[in-house]
Amino acid sequence: MINKNLEKAINDQINAELFSAYLYLSMSAYFESVNLSGFANWMRIQAQEEQSHAMKFFDYLNERGGRVILTDIVASQSEWKSPIDVFKHVYSHEQKVTGLINDLVDMAIKENDHASNNFLQWYVAEQVEEEANASAIVNKLELMGDTGNALFMMDQELGKRVYAPPAAEAE
Numbered sequence: 575m576i577n578k579n580l581e582k583a584i585n586d587q588i589n590a591e592l593f594s595a596y597l598y599l600s601m602s603a604y605f606e607s608v609n610l611s612g613f614a615n616w617m618r619i620q621a622q623e624e625q626s627h628a629m630k631f632f633d634y635l636n637e638r639g640g641r642v643i644l645t646d647i648v649a650s651q652s653e654w655k656s657p658i659d660v661f662k663h664v665y666s667h668e669q670k671v672t673g674l675i676n677d678l679v680d681m682a683i684k685e686n687d688h689a690s691n692n693f694l695q696w697y698v699a700e701q702v703e704e705e706a707n708a709s710a711i712v713n714k715l716e717l718m719g720d721t722g723n724a725l726f727m728m729d730q731e732l733g734k735r736v737y738a739p740p741a742a743e744a745e
C-alpha cells in the first residue's frame with residue numbers, strides 16, 4: 575500500500591496533468607480562433623497526451639491501494655499574443671512540470687518507495703521529450719518567423735501530427 579504523502583502528491587500530479595490537458599486544449603481553441611488549424615491539431619493531440627499522463631497516474635494509484643481524489647481544475651488562460659508566445663508558454667509550462675516530477679521522485683526516494691521511483695522514471699524520460707519538442711518548435715518559429723509563408727508552412731507541418739497512445743510497457 576502506498577504511503578499517504580505520496581498518495582497526496584500523486585493526486586496533486588493527476589490534477590496538474592489534467593490542468594496541462596486543459597491548458598493545451600485552450601491553446602487549441604485559440605489557434606482555431608485565428609484559423610491555424612494545423613497548430614490547433616498539434617495542441618489538441620498534446621491535450622490528449624496529457625490526459626493519458628493523468629490516467630497513468632490514476633491507474634498506478636489504484637494499483638497501489640491508494641484512493642484517487644479528483645479536485646477542481648483551475649481555468650486556463652485563453653488568449654495569447656502570437657504563435658511564438660504560445661509555444662514559449664508550452665516550453666515554460668513543461669519545465670515547471672519537470673520540476674514537479676523531480677519533486678515526486680525525491681519524495682519516492684525519501685520514503686524508500688522503490689516501486690514509485692521506478693514508475694516515475696517513465697515521466698522523467700517523457701519530460702525530456704516534452705521539453706525538447708516544445709523548445710524545437712520555439713527555435714523554428716524564432717528562426718523562420720511566425721507570420722506569412724513561414725507560418726503557413728509550420729501550420730502544414732503541425733497539422734500532420736497524429737495521436738499515438740503511450741506504449742503499454744509500464745502497465
Ligand SMILES: [Fe+2]
Pocket residue numbers: 591594623624627671
Ligand atoms: Fe504530462
Ligand SMILES: [Fe+2]
Pocket residue numbers: 594624668671704
Ligand atoms: Fe507535458
